[in-house]
Amino acid sequence: MITAASNLNFIIAAYTVTWIVLLGYSLRLVRKGGRARADYERIAQQRSGEKSQ
């Protein structure tokens, strides 16, 4: 049976899921961005090293 108290649980669940998704996707972007930037720096350094030789 759905009661006012259990309604509150569903409301809390909805807002919790929303924040998990928003913060989870933000974290994914931070990690992905960090990896991409590291790859870029590594290859850029390799290229500048090759040119200077």
Place this chain on the structure above:
Amino acid sequence: MISSSDQSRDILTARPPRTGVWPAFVSFGAVIAAQAYAILTSPAEGDMGHLQKIMYVHVPAAWMTFLSFFVVLVFSVRYLWRRRENDDLIAASAAEVGATFNGLTLMLGMIWGRPAWGVWWVWDARLTSTLVLFLIFVGYLALRAFTDDAQQKARWSAAVGAIGALNVPIVYMSVKWWRTLHQPPSSPATLDPRYTMGLRLNAIALLLVMIYFIRRRYEIARLERAVEHMAEAAAMGGQ
């Protein structure tokens, strides 16, 4: 006119993004403020009671899904027309963000459905068409993940993205075209004004988050493409 080789050179010279953290703080701060306003000021609704508060996250998430896929449609068509890599990367970024909001919309709908309808899921036209939309864009992302050739990936995903986004009007109109358990769309004319401001504020806040996500994802995609170009150039003899 800019040729595709000019465009490749443009991407080749990309530098790591310089976007600071302030857009994230502003957009997430706006969501916190909008949610607090809506939760604290909206009275219990006659039929649903406080369960109505789920609408402040469910409805804006659905709107952001539609908007993201509209961006996919526009930039997919632009890619097919002009063949510029930037258009492909923007479309792909919007598709990933749109799929995230789409998944969130489905989850929130289920959380709403259980207490309101007594079931987590029903094969209703609105729910089913939203699930189909989600699966199309999961397929779009899988297609990109498993296709190595950049041009082929861009061409195929532009076609899938454009066709997939055409499903959005079907999702929107499903509650009008078929008899569904899902309620028809509300408008300021049908919605109690006490709920309108909370809904608008949450929609604007989530719009800021959506723009931040797409922009950030695009910057990363551009950087990844630059790395691919540099690695290819190195493999071909350091041109």
